[in-house]
Each structure stands twice: as C-alpha cells, then as structure tokens.
Amino acid sequence: MAEDQDRTVPLPENPEPQQPDGAATPASGPASEPMPTPPPPPAPGQTPPAQPYQAAAPQGQPQQPFAPGQSVNPYGQPAPGYYQQPTKSGKATGALVCGIFAILLAWAPLFGIILGIVAIVLAVKAVKEAGKDGKATGGKVCGIIGIVLSVLSFILYLVIGFGAMAYLAANPGSVTVVDNAPYADSSSxxxxxxxxxxxxxxxxxxxxxxxxxxxxxxxxxxxxxxxxxxxxxxxxxxxxxxxxxxxxxxxxxxxxxxxxxxxxxxxxxxxxxxxxxxxxxxxxxxxxxxxxxxxxxxxxxxxxxxxxxxxxxxxxxxxxxxxxxxxxxxxxxxxxxxxxxxxxxxxxxxxxxxxxxxxxx
Structure with a gap:
C-alpha cells in the first residue's frame, strides 16, 4: 500500500489542448496572412494622405482600387460625376424666335407655315445637342401653333374666295363691264x-x-x-x-x-x-x-x-x-x-x- 502512494505519474512535456468530446480537430492549413501594417501617424500640422478606396469586387475577381473622390457604381466600376455643366445651343433661341414670328405672320399662311416648320426643326436639333431646354420647348410649341393658325387662315381665305365666286355665279348681273373697266350694277x-x-x-x-x-x-x-x-x-x-x-x-x-x-x-x-x-x-x-x-x-x-x-x-x-x-x-x-x-x-x-x-x- 505504501509503495502505491509514493509512485508519481510524469506529465508530458508539451501538453496538447484537450478538445471537448465529439469536437472535430481543425485541419492543418497554410499559415494565416499577416495583418497589414497601418501607416505611421502624420506629423503635427500635416494632412494625412488620402487612402485609395477599394470597392468590393464580385466573388472570384480581384478588387480594383480607385482614385480618391471617384464615384463608384454598384458593380464596382467608375461612374461619372454627379453634376455636369450643361451645354447651350443657339438653335434653341432660333427656334423660339421663329416660333413667335410664325404666330405673328399666321395671317400670311405661306410665311407662317415656313417659320413654324423651321422652329420645330431647330427645336429638335437643339434638344439632341444640349438636352431639354425651355427655349427649345417654347419654340416647338409656338411653331406648332403658328402652323395651325396659318392653316386656319388659308382655309378661311379659301372659304371667302369660293363664297365670292359662288355669289357672282348665282348673280351674274351684279357686275357689268364698260370699256374694260368693272362697274357696280345699279339696276339690271x-x-x-x-x-x-x-x-x-x-x-x-x-x-x-x-x-x-x-x-x-x-x-x-x-x-x-x-x-x-x-x-x-x-x-x-x-x-x-x-x-x-x-x-x-x-x-x-x-x-x-x-x-x-x-x-x-x-x-x-x-x-x-x-x-x-x-x-x-x-x-x-x-x-x-x-x-x-x-x-x-x-x-x-x-x-x-x-x-x-x-x-x-x-x-x-x-x-x-x-x-x-x-x-x-x-x-x-x-x-x-x-x-x-x-x-x-x-x-x-x-x-x-x-x-x-x-x-x-
């Protein structure tokens, strides 16, 4: 009995951590990558350098760095700036001027229609060159109105002309001719x-x-x-x-x-x-x-x-x-x-x- 009490059990030199029962032993793999070293702090009064922004790349593709301040779309590609200086086109002003004159000259159908068409063409070209513009829109609207009024004037002239011809045809004695000059009839x-x-x-x-x-x-x-x-x-x-x-x-x-x-x-x-x-x-x-x-x-x-x-x-x-x-x-x-x-x-x-x-x- 005494001999059993004096016996000591030697411990292993490098004991392994014990895993709970039923836990899987982690597989061995390559050594983990080292953590990036942070840049040194700037000196007093010095502006810290801008850090490149690295957008998240789709799975399986490397990430692409972008310059500071550059916009990035959801797919990781550069996007244009939020504001662009609009370009101006002189055709918008020309369209508005032609449209106004098309309305003013609607009593002369030929000029009104021509100016109205020119106003619409210039307005369309102005929108293609510089985008939507208030002057271009106004010129197009005025051109359309000028064409409509000119057509109505032309129809009115036709109605008056045919009406006069119909009246003369129905009343042949209303006008007589003396020595090749027209005279109004006093009787018949x-x-x-x-x-x-x-x-x-x-x-x-x-x-x-x-x-x-x-x-x-x-x-x-x-x-x-x-x-x-x-x-x-x-x-x-x-x-x-x-x-x-x-x-x-x-x-x-x-x-x-x-x-x-x-x-x-x-x-x-x-x-x-x-x-x-x-x-x-x-x-x-x-x-x-x-x-x-x-x-x-x-x-x-x-x-x-x-x-x-x-x-x-x-x-x-x-x-x-x-x-x-x-x-x-x-x-x-x-x-x-x-x-x-x-x-x-x-x-x-x-x-x-x-x-x-x-x-x-």
Whole structure:
C-alpha cells in the first residue's frame, strides 16, 4: 500500500489542448496572412494622405482600387460625376424666335407655315445637342401653333374666295363691264350699262374742261382761287399784282387724267373715279411761303411801305411758279346726280373736290 502512494505519474512535456468530446480537430492549413501594417501617424500640422478606396469586387475577381473622390457604381466600376455643366445651343433661341414670328405672320399662311416648320426643326436639333431646354420647348410649341393658325387662315381665305365666286355665279348681273373697266350694277340688264355710260360721259366732259383749259372754266376757277387766297393771306392775288387766270393756267399746264370706273346707284346717284396728274400745288405753296417768310425777316422788309410790300410778295409769288415744275398724282371722284333721264355734275361736291385738288390757297 505504501509503495502505491509514493509512485508519481510524469506529465508530458508539451501538453496538447484537450478538445471537448465529439469536437472535430481543425485541419492543418497554410499559415494565416499577416495583418497589414497601418501607416505611421502624420506629423503635427500635416494632412494625412488620402487612402485609395477599394470597392468590393464580385466573388472570384480581384478588387480594383480607385482614385480618391471617384464615384463608384454598384458593380464596382467608375461612374461619372454627379453634376455636369450643361451645354447651350443657339438653335434653341432660333427656334423660339421663329416660333413667335410664325404666330405673328399666321395671317400670311405661306410665311407662317415656313417659320413654324423651321422652329420645330431647330427645336429638335437643339434638344439632341444640349438636352431639354425651355427655349427649345417654347419654340416647338409656338411653331406648332403658328402652323395651325396659318392653316386656319388659308382655309378661311379659301372659304371667302369660293363664297365670292359662288355669289357672282348665282348673280351674274351684279357686275357689268364698260370699256374694260368693272362697274357696280345699279339696276339690271342692258339699261344699267347704258346708264353708267351716260354718267361716265358727263364726268369725262367735266374733266376735259380742266385738261383743255376751257376758258369759262378757267375764269370760274381763277375767281374761286383768288377769293380763297384773300381769305387766307389777307390780300387777293390781284392786289399782289398776280393774274389769277395766269395762275390757273400754270396749274393746268400738265393736267391729265385716266378714268378708273363709273358706279351708279338705284337712288339716282353715281360717281366716276379717275387718276389725275397735275402740277404740285402744295410744293408751290411751300416754296412761296419759304421765300415770303425769309423776306419778312430781312431788313429790306422793315423799310417798305404796304404798297411796296404787296409788290414784293407778288414778285415772290410769280417766282415760285417758275421754280416749281414738279407734278403729282391724285385720285378723285366726280359725283353725279340723275335729273329725269339725264346725269349732271353734283356742283357742290365738285367744288369741294377741286378745292382739295388745287389746294386751299
């Protein structure tokens, strides 16, 4: 018994850790990789260096490092920046301008449609070059509106034109022709044509008095102009030493006319229109007034009595006739009234017309 108590059991030199019952012994493998050594801390006041960002790579592929600040998409590839400076295109402005003018010129269908198409084309090109733009969108919308309005205008013109043609076809007696000129019908049939011919002959005879300087008409017109000059200037032409008849003859020196149609109405009135060529009485009046004003401001005028002043004004009046040889064109209407079966000149209306024609001197 004693010997058993004194016996000692030697322990192993390198004891292995005991595994729990049923635990598997880990398989031996390669040595684990060493942990990366962290960079040394920066010196005081020094900015630490930027560390490259390494995105997670898909399984089985190596990771790719990216520069600091570079965006990375979910697949580990570089992505463009979050903000890009938009490019501008002058076509957007051109599209907007053309679109606005397409609306403004819609009353002229051809121009409106052309400008509208140009606006749409420029807007599409601007979007392709620089992306969506407010000006490009506005130009496209205005171009479409301009085209629509132009088409509507064209349809309206067609409706009006066909309506007028239909009316003329349904009323063939509404327009008659006399000496290749259109005249409005006053009644119907051949009587209307003859009526207008008679009215035109009376007006033509009155205009011939001016063209041929009929003596009686010249005397009448000279008296009228002399009285009008006295009302406006305070002196008559005769008091200034100017012959009113000579003045009328100067006015009618280049007088000529071309008839432009006679229109008669069922109420017994009518009008003959004519293009007239004659001396420019307003240019003459301007020349005379300029010379007379310059004279009145001279020292010579201050030393003259009234008789000498009148004589000087008459001299300036005659000189203005010699200086002014310009002609002008006018459009006049000779009004007529029917008395019984004959047409006569409306004297009151004709006096007003000649006053406008020769000027209110």
């Amino acid at each position: 049939g051949l009587n209307a044509t003859e009526d207008e011919k008679q009215a035109e002959a009376v007006a033509q005879a009155e205009l011939d008095k001016l063209k041929n300087q009929d003596p009686a008409f010249v005397q009448q017109l000279a008296a009228q102009l002399d009285a009008e000059f006295a009302d406006s200037a305070g002196y008559s032409l005769a008091e200034l030493g100017v012959d009113p008849v000579a003045f009328v003859q100067w006015l009618l020196a280049d007088f000529d006319y071309q008839l432009d149609g006679t229109y008669t109405n069922s109420d017994g009135t009518g009008t003959t229109y004519a293009d007239v060529t004659m001396r420019d009485v307003y240019a003459f009046a301007s020349t005379f007034m300029t010379d007379a004003t310059a004279f009145s401001r001279s020292t010579e005028a201050g030393s003259m009595d009234e008789a000498a002043m009148k004589a000087k004004l008459g001299e300036l009046f005659n000189a203005a006739m010699e200086k002014t040889t310009d002609t002008t064109e006018s459009y006049i209407g000779v009004d007529l009234v029917k008395q019984g079966d004959a047409w006569v000149i409306d004297e009151e209306s004709w006096a007003d017309e000649t006053e406008l024609l020769f000027g209110n001197l």
